[in-house]
Amino acid sequence: MKLSVILLAPLVLATAVPKQERKITYDGYKAFRISTEHDAAAVKEKLAGLSVVPFNFNTEEHLDIAIAPEDITAFEALNLTAEVMHEDLGADIAKHETFSAYEGVTAQAIPSLTWFNSYHAYADHMQFFNDLQGAFTQNSEIFTVGNSGQGRSIFGIHLWGSGGKGSKPAVYFHGTVHAREWITAKVVEYITYNLLVQYSNNTAVKTVLDSYDFYIIPFVNPDGFVYTQTTNRLWRKNRQTRTSSSCVGTDMNRNWPYKWEVTGGASTDPCDETYKGQAAGDTTEIKALVAFTQTLKNSKGIKLFIDWHSYGQYILTPWGYDCSLKPANHARQASLASGLATRIAQSYGTRFTTGQACAALYATTGDSTDYLTGAALAEFAWTIELRPTGSSGGGFVLPAAQILASAIEQWEGMKYLLAAM
Ligand SMILES: [Zn+2]
Numbered sequence: 001m002k003l004s005v006i007l008l009a010p011l012v013l014a015t016a017v018p019k020q021e022r023k024i025t026y027d028g029y030k031a032f033r034i035s036t037e038h039d040a041a042a043v044k045e046k047l048a049g050l051s052v053v054p055f056n057f058n059t060e061e062h063l064d065i066a067i068a069p070e071d072i073t074a075f076e077a078l079n080l081t082a083e084v085m086h087e088d089l090g091a092d093i094a095k096h097e098t099f100s101a102y103e104g105v106t107a108q109a110i111p112s113l114t115w116f117n118s119y120h121a122y123a124d125h126m127q128f129f130n131d132l133q134g135a136f137t138q139n140s141e142i143f144t145v146g147n148s149g150q151g152r153s154i155f156g157i158h159l160w161g162s163g164g165k166g167s168k169p170a171v172y173f174h175g176t177v178h179a180r181e182w183i184t185a186k187v188v189e190y191i192t193y194n195l196l197v198q199y200s201n202n203t204a205v206k207t208v209l210d211s212y213d214f215y216i217i218p219f220v221n222p223d224g225f226v227y228t229q230t231t232n233r234l235w236r237k238n239r240q241t242r243t244s245s246s247c248v249g250t251d252m253n254r255n256w257p258y259k260w261e262v263t264g265g266a267s268t269d270p271c272d273e274t275y276k277g278q279a280a281g282d283t284t285e286i287k288a289l290v291a292f293t294q295t296l297k298n299s300k301g302i303k304l305f306i307d308w309h310s311y312g313q314y315i316l317t318p319w320g321y322d323c324s325l326k327p328a329n330h331a332r333q334a335s336l337a338s339g340l341a342t343r344i345a346q347s348y349g350t351r352f353t354t355g356q357a358c359a360a361l362y363a364t365t366g367d368s369t370d371y372l373t374g375a376a377l378a379e380f381a382w383t384i385e386l387r388p389t390g391s392s393g394g395g396f397v398l399p400a401a402q403i404l405a406s407a408i409e410q411w412e413g414m415k416y417l418l419a420a421m
Pocket residue numbers: 177178181309310
């Protein structure tokens with residue numbers, strides 16, 4: 001099936017972006033989980049001067065990092081307590097992150113589940129969504145919330161049930177805000193797929209889709225995602241340039257205009273992985289997402305928002321910006337999150353930790369779930385950090401062989417949550 005004009009046009013624009021940088025292979029990079037002994041600052045000080053790619057931030061317990069080949073000897077001489085996550089990051093990427101080309105479907109056929117056996121290029125993801133929508137034109141449509149900084153469409157799919165389009169409160173998903181978290185798009189795609197395919201033959205799924213309008217955006221940071229495939233697999237931020245710095249990119253999940261100004265949960269350094277931007281909501285993508293989010297709030301309201309991330313296996317409830325505050329419905333949120341973790345574990349025994357974001361993981365300001373809770377009045381706005389835990393290996397490089405299982409356990413979890421909430 002052909003791509004619609006609305007999706008194809010930005011793709012053409014995007015290919016006009018100048019200057020192709022050399023691809024970083026990560027061959028010979030070694031990744032470690034370092035125990036911080038509750039003093040992450042001291043560990044970071046020891047790492048200063050080494051060529052390090054950080055995987056996580058501000059955590060009390062451990063720092064996960066990749067180290068360039070030339071600095072591995074110097075790192076080992078520091079004698080930190082650490083376990084190996086990747087002996088050779090580049091080799092693991094090549095071995096486990098298998099790619100396939102997407103064949104597409106004949107008119108109005110449902111795409112094959114083989115889609116979930118490997119990773120895919122951005123253009124293939126766009127086509128997959130168009131094909132899926134094309135098979136269910138009665139209760140779905142492709143929408144766009146605007147364009148990214150480099151002109152790519154921030155597209156999504158809207159699903160509805162028997163009440164008709166736009167008649168019910170919103171269930172709203174974001175994937176791939178952090179560009180390197182590839183598994184998130186696959187998981188939201190699997191959930192979308194099953195909502196549509198099972199609507200006609202599964203009573204529980206029919207009830208869910210008859211109760212909510214779903215708005216699912218698999219790539220809220222398309223520029224970053226494309227960059228992870230062309231140039232740097234471990235890129236996290238968007239690709240926005242600023243005149244004030246030669247460093248590129250803002251962490252979109254520190255840029256939302258709610259409690260953005262609170263200190264301690266983001267960086268003011270444009271070169272940092274958690275750079276918050278110069279002003280609240282000053283990224284092209286967040287501007288578009290804020291406007292779209294407000295339209296959902298002002299129509300039927302938002303029942304559930306999930307920002308899908310990896311990795312660490314967490315279900316995180318608000319708040320991110322303050323570790324002592326609890327939302328008014330905290331007890332209900334905690335109970336549902338715990339029920340969700342239980343249901344996820346029933347498929348393959350995968351354990352997810354639940355808790356309030358700030359306390360369970362680390363403080364974050366300007367994050368999506370705080371905005372959705374505080375400024376868009378979503379009843380539940382959560383972050384889910386997918387597989388793996390990190391200590392079991394994998395990090396952002398989740399083997400393609402685990403895509404389907406990751407997706408199935410989340411789909412089982414979502415069926416519980418959507419019925420129970
Ligand atoms: Zn993330």
